[in-house]
Amino acid sequence: MGIINWIIDLGPSVMMPIIFFVLALCFRVKIGSAFKSAMLVGIGFVGISLIITLLLESMGPAAEAMVKRFGLELTVIDPGWPVAAAIGWGTPIVPFAVAGIILLNILFLFLKLTKTVNIDIFNFWTFMIIGALVYSITDNVWISTLITLIHFAVVLKIGDLTAPKIQSTFNLKGVSFAHGITAVFVPFGILINWIIERIPGLRDVKADPESITKKFGVFGEPLTLGAIIGVVLGILAGFNIGDVLTLGITVAAVMVLLPKMVGVLVEGLTIIRDAAEDFLKRRFPDREFYISMDTALLIAHPSVLATGLLMIPSTLLLAVILPGNRLLPFTDLASLSFLFAMCAPFLKQNMVRLYITGLVIMTMVLYIGTDISGTFTDAAKIANVSLPSNISDSTELANLVGGASTPLGWLLIKITSIFY
Structure with a gap:
């Protein structure tokens, strides 16, 4: 656990270059090229992190202002995905879950049940958050670890199945996204696209970035x-003219700079990917392998990022009008793009289709968060997580962006609760 915690504390921008440098050497890349590749991956992660932080720090006050301005008074608070990550990494199941995830991935690769090599260790919390909630119900490490591994196995398979389409759409050859937050929503995106294709008029609306730019x-x-x-969100937040214009420029900057930082990361990734492809094809000529990456690589697409921003006021409206909802969207409002990023290729990058999908996803998330809030709060207490200063210790908690607020996570938690 000391080693695991040390690695996690490094953060993705340091951890991932180290992992990729070692991988590059394993795939017989020359040390100079391996170093360059690893550094480009690290620089890309730093750039992506800085820009996403800029977005979160800009949109956070706007989202908070909208919550206050609209007078939302709901009893379950969204403390943000860092709290969910702290819960995932903070329960007794962690050493067993981490070892289990790695061993299960190796076993699936050996049995040809997956093509994905999941090296995205930092995001193991998206699986372990489910185990943490189950542990708060059962107080049983082994059952909680088993549930974590079931969640991981399902998401790993979704990562395999979605990889070809995502690779071709985002020009990310050789990668997949076995990400517990977003992968589970892809089937819903496919279903919604199927329904839209059968609705005259709506199916003919072209709202992908290329069509919009052309028009x-x-x-x-x-x-x-x-x-x-950015300007519209600033107005909805009640900002003064200076802050409205600043938010508009900031969001525009994010839309332009984020894809460029993803490009830097992909440049480094390409060196290792090509070497890995040659190395593995010589030894496994009938096999294809993917490297699992963070969904942050996908939110740079204009259709995903723009739709995520539009979902901020829409999610607040849903929270008000949905009967029975008690979850107040708050800290994670600026991170909504992560929920449907993997759906974009299956919706033709069409922002109208993405927006409709986003409404469906957020409806599910709000109801799931409301339903599991008691269990989520208990898990937070077990993990001794530090809550943001503006959230009372007595408040119930649930996340918008986190593996626990997905249909699969909810199903696994509810099945377990039947027996305890």
Whole structure:
């Protein structure tokens, strides 16, 4: 656990270059090229982290202001995905779950049940958060670990099945996304796209970034869309004119800079990917392998990022009008793009289809969060997590962006609770 905690504390921007450097050497990449590749991956992660932090720090006050301005008074608070990550990494199941995930991945690779090599250790919490909630119900390490591994196995398979489409759409050859937060929602995106294709009029709406740019010129480019969305959100938040304009420029900057940082990371990834492909094809000519990556690589697409921003006020509205909902969207409002990023290729990167899918996903998340709030709060107490200063210790908790607030996570938790 000391070694695991040391690695996790390094953060993705340090941990991932070390992992990729070792991988590059294993795949016989020359040490100079391995170093360059690993550094580009690290620089890409730093750039992505800085830009996402810029977005979160800009949108956080706007989201908080909208909550206050609209007078939302709900009894379950969203403390943000860092709290969920702390819960995932903070329960007694961690050493067993981490070892189990790694061994299960190796076993599946050996049995040809998966093509994905999941090296995204930092995001193991997206699986372990389910185990943490189950542990708060059962007080049983082994059952909780088993549930964690079931969740991981399902998500790993979804990562395999979705990889070809995502690779071709986002030009990310050789990677997959076995990510517990977003992978589970892909089947819903596919189903919604199937329904839209059978609705005259709606199926003919072209709202992908390329079509919008072609139709509106500069006014349809990502930087303009970002500026417009930022200004609208600033107005909804009740900001003064200076803050409204600042938010517009900031969101426009994120729309332009984030894809460039992803490009830097992919440049480093390509060196290792090509070497790995040659190495593995010589030894396993009939096999194909994917490297699992963080969904942060996908939110840079203009359709995903723009839709995520539009979902902020929409999610607040849903929280008010949905009967029986008690979850107040709060800290994770700026991170909503992560929930449907993997759906984009299956929705033709169409922002209208993505927005409709986002509404369906957020409806599920709000109801699931409301239902599991007691269990989530108990798990937070067991893990002794530090809550944000603006959240009372007596408040019930649930996340918008976290593996526990997905249909699969909810199902596993409810099945376990039947027997305890």
